[in-house]
Amino acid sequence: MGVVTARTPKQDRSRATRQRILAAAVECLAEHGWSGSTVAVVCTRAGVTRGAAQHHFRTREDLFTAAIAHMADEWLAAVREQARALPEGRDRTYAVVDMLVSVHTGPLFRAALHLWVAAADRPALRPGVTALQARIGREAHRLAVDCLDADESVPGVRETVQATLDMARGLGLSNLLTDDSPRRAGIVQQWSRTLDAVLRRPPQPPAP
Amino acid sequence: MGVVTARTPKQDRSRATRQRILAAAVECLAEHGWSGSTVAVVCTRAGVTRGAAQHHFRTREDLFTAAIAHMADEWLAAVREQARALPEGRDRTYAVVDMLVSVHTGPLFRAALHLWVAAADRPALRPGVTALQARIGREAHRLAVDCLDADESVPGVRETVQATLDMARGLGLSNLLTDDSPRRAGIVQQWSRTLDAVLRRPPQPPAP
Numbered sequence: 001m002g003v004v005t006a007r008t009p010k011q012d013r014s015r016a017t018r019q020r021i022l023a024a025a026v027e028c029l030a031e032h033g034w035s036g037s038t039v040a041v042v043c044t045r046a047g048v049t050r051g052a053a054q055h056h057f058r059t060r061e062d063l064f065t066a067a068i069a070h071m072a073d074e075w076l077a078a079v080r081e082q083a084r085a086l087p088e089g090r091d092r093t094y095a096v097v098d099m100l101v102s103v104h105t106g107p108l109f110r111a112a113l114h115l116w117v118a119a120a121d122r123p124a125l126r127p128g129v130t131a132l133q134a135r136i137g138r139e140a141h142r143l144a145v146d147c148l149d150a151d152e153s154v155p156g157v158r159e160t161v162q163a164t165l166d167m168a169r170g171l172g173l174s175n176l177l178t179d180d181s182p183r184r185a186g187i188v189q190q191w192s193r194t195l196d197a198v199l200r201r202p203p204q205p206p207a208p
Numbered sequence: 209m210g211v212v213t214a215r216t217p218k219q220d221r222s223r224a225t226r227q228r229i230l231a232a233a234v235e236c237l238a239e240h241g242w243s244g245s246t247v248a249v250v251c252t253r254a255g256v257t258r259g260a261a262q263h264h265f266r267t268r269e270d271l272f273t274a275a276i277a278h279m280a281d282e283w284l285a286a287v288r289e290q291a292r293a294l295p296e297g298r299d300r301t302y303a304v305v306d307m308l309v310s311v312h313t314g315p316l317f318r319a320a321l322h323l324w325v326a327a328a329d330r331p332a333l334r335p336g337v338t339a340l341q342a343r344i345g346r347e348a349h350r351l352a353v354d355c356l357d358a359d360e361s362v363p364g365v366r367e368t369v370q371a372t373l374d375m376a377r378g379l380g381l382s383n384l385l386t387d388d389s390p391r392r393a394g395i396v397q398q399w400s401r402t403l404d405a406v407l408r409r410p411p412q413p414p415a416p
Contacts, residue, residue: 033329035243110328113381117325120318120384121241130385137382159398166395169381170374173321174345176328177338187374190367198402 018056020046025067029111034118039063065128068112072136075108076143083147093199094192096147097164100140101188104172105180112136113172140165150199160198167191226264228254233275237319242326247271273336276320280344283316284351291355301407302400304355305372308348309396312380313388320344321380348373358407368406375399 007015024046028037039060043053057063079099086095103109119129144161145152152158171187174180215223232254236245247268251261265271287307294303311317327337352369353360360366379395382388 031329033325036329114325114328116381116384117241117322120322121239121244126385133385156398156401159394160402162391163375163395163399163402166378166382167371167375169378170376171378173324173377173381174374176324177334177341183370186367187371190364191371193364194368194371194402194406197405 014056017046017048017052019070021048021053021056021063022067022070025064026071026108026111029064029067029114030107033114034064037064037114059124061122061124061128064115065125065132068108068115068129069132069135071108071111072132072139075103076139079103079143083143086147090196093148093196094189096144097188097192097195099147100144100164101168101171101184104168105175105184109169109172110176113176137165148195148199157199160195164191164195222264225254225256225260227278229256229261229264229271230275230278233272234279234316234319237272237275237322238315241322242272245272245322267332269330269332269336272323273333273340276316276323276337277340277343279316279319280340280347283311284347287311287351291351294355298404301356301404302397304352305396305400305403307355308352308372309376309379309392312376313383313392317377317380318384321384345373356403356407365407368403372399372403 021042025037025042028042028045032041039053040050042063043050046053053063057066082099083096086092086099115125115129116133119125141161144150144165148161150157150161152161167187171180171184175184229250233245233250236250236253240249247261248258250271251258254261261271265274290307291304294300294307323333323337324341327333349369352358352373356369358365358369360369375395379388379392383392
């Protein structure tokens with residue numbers, strides 16, 4: 001407690017193994033869905049023994065919930081980093097919406113989607129995934145508010161930011177079986193214009 | 209050809225059995241997901257023999273794809289019927305958005321979502337579900353355009369209607385594990401206002 005101890009090479013190796021398992025789990029989930037993502041498949045992909053996986057994760061449910069949580073943390077950190085490079089001025093809203101939508105149409109969202117849907121009818125998975133989904137939702141919302149510099153005290157702004165994230169989730173779903181990118185490009189473009197109007201235009205006075 | 213023939217009682221019974229199987233399949237999918245929805249489970253729920261199901265559907269994939277297609281047709285017909293009762297005037301946009309979102313947060317969407325995600329990594333399911341998804345998407349879009357009386361020749365209107373449906377799909381996903389209705393109510397309210405502005409306000413002239 002309070003004393004900084006150097007990590008031993010053994011601890012480093014253990015940590016590296018854990019990371020490899022988590023990364024392999026997310027890749028498997030994105031590619032093969034929940035039912036194709038057994039612990040054995042993940043171990044083969046990560047190049048670790050079954051025993052190593054069991055040392056780190058008690059159950060298959062623990063492994064996959066931890067994998068998405070870990071990747072979501074990495075993802076949030078990466079997006080916050082990307083956000084620093086976003087342009088200021090009139091192109092910013094487009095850049096933010098494009099970034100949020102890209103994230104929801106990539107492999108992490110695809111993996112999370114498989115876990116999410118699998119949790120709906122698997123009691124062992126459901127509580128962990130529900131809590132995780134709520135946390136990711138909150139963090140994504142905060143991130144969107146920050147990036148858009150949105151003033152949530154203005155009526156309607158909070159709901160519009162939420163709608164933006166729900167739209168991004170819907171676009172992720174629409175991209176699951178087919179490449180939806182041409183349709184998506186027009187939607188992102190138009191949504192950015194609409195968002196600019198809602199976020200920046202002062203509310204109109206009520207009609208007399 | 210050209211001659212109207214009365215259906216025999218046997219044909220009626222066969223048709224009724226088929227409908228019962230399809231309805232049970234959608235209910236199973238919504239409640240138990242893809243992996244919990246075997247043909248045996250559906251037969252028990254529908255109160256039919258395995259042989260009866262095999263008479264109508266060659267494979268499990270055929271059965272579930274037909275079930276969602278059938279329910280989607282019934283759903284589209286019901287929504288077109290509902291649409292006739294929508295209010296005219298300033299409350300109409302809210303009523304349309306609320307109707308579209310309700311449909312995406314109900315049991316049919318839940319069933320379709322399970323099938324959709326299952327198709328991502330099941331080659332036997334994928335082509336049928338992809339085609340079905342495209343058809344439902346097109347029909348839902350046409351329905352939304354009609355209900356909203358949207359003029360798609362106005363720039364941005366088509367994409368805004370598409371975005372409304374993607375947002376509705378995202379809200380359906382957000383409702384999968386938890387009751388998301390309080391959050392959703394505010395989003396539907398606010399998005400209706402935004403949509404009214406985009407659809408009804410003539411485009412602003414560019415700034416000089």
